[in-house]
Amino acid sequence: MKRLVTVGVDGSPESRAAAVWGAREASLREVPLKLVHVIDWPGGPAVPRLGRETADRWADEALAEALEDVRRQYPHLEKTTRHLSGRPAAALAVEAADAGLLVLGSRGLGSLVAYLVGSVGMATLVATETPVVLVRVADEPGDAEPTRYDEMIVGVDIHEAPDNVLAFAFEEAIRRDCALRVIHGWKVPPAYRGLPFIDSDGEREVDRSVARMLDELLLPWRHRFPSVSVTQKAFKGSASRRLVQAAAGADLVVGGRHLRRSPLGAHLGPVTHAVLHHASAPMAVSAHA
Incomplete structure (x- = not known):
């Protein structure tokens, strides 16, 4: 059905x-x-x-x-x-x-x-x-039809299980016949900041390692959806800030949320929460597997 x-x-x-x-x-x-x-x-x-x-x-x-x-x-x-x-x-x-x-x-x-x-x-x-x-809502009341920018943005966390998020994003890209940009941001954990082995060379190595992990994560999806034009970026810094900036020229932004419930309320995660409140494009939220 x-x-x-x-x-x-x-x-x-x-x-x-x-x-x-x-x-x-x-x-x-x-x-x-x-x-x-x-x-x-x-x-x-x-x-x-x-x-x-x-x-x-x-x-x-x-x-x-x-x-x-x-x-x-x-x-x-x-x-x-x-x-x-x-x-x-x-x-x-x-x-x-x-x-x-x-x-x-x-x-x-x-x-x-x-x-x-x-x-x-x-x-x-x-x-x-x-x-x-x-x-x-559009700035002008008569402009209700969403503008098509031919690009979608998806934020992924390589440490989660983002299959549902990526499946949604790739399927939507196929429907729209548009490109897909995948973004992942990483940060040095607070406990490790200032340690001598986390210098500029160490950060570059972490950056290369994260980029490889993102490559491996996306490889099966590239094979499954070969017609989708995919670009990707792993970087040190705020993923939410980069996603909000990218949303200004996007047809749709896709993010994930955790299935578990917190006793203090919804657990959306800080990135999804920030993008929901600041991205100018429509945002899709899909539960992690």
Whole structure:
């Protein structure tokens, strides 16, 4: 059975941009699109003091607006809508179980190069193993269709098990017929800094070793996807900073997250967390194997 692309909508410009982005993705995948609105009912902060009838009407309007945006640009795409009640993150995670991708909107913080991934988005990210894409709203309301830059960026940690992340990235590159740039940043552990054997020659040797490990990691994926143009860079420094810079000219940025749950909340990892809040391109987050 074909797997859906599911989009969470709430009537905001961010979610409407996510709906159009999700429609584009569903068209690339040749699968149906499902638009889902979840009312945090009863008594949730999203609808304070609203009656059920008013809340239902609000949900229907949000779905109708997003559906109309999609129809204008993708008239032949198979589309469905669903209106649910419950805790949004939990409900969206359940909907994502039958989907190949879940798409949500992300809000910009004014003129700052930063974005707000709300509590629902963060909670949903770690409540599902389905890949999630956070979409930025366009600067101009009429510019909802994402610009195609013909390059995707993926950040990998060679010390993790990034098979799911790389599979997602290479498959998306095939769908878009675009190049893929792989980035890995490394740092000298704090406990080793200042030791005499960690000099410039030692750092160069570590850099060569990390580059070889990245080569070995990517080799089977190059064989599996020979048509994808791949460039790679292992470097000493902040991976999150390099990924954010690269996102300015990318169609999509891909990162990973850990499956384990922390008792203090979601464990996204510092790189993914930073890129989610600062990258200008849409970002896909896939759980590590």
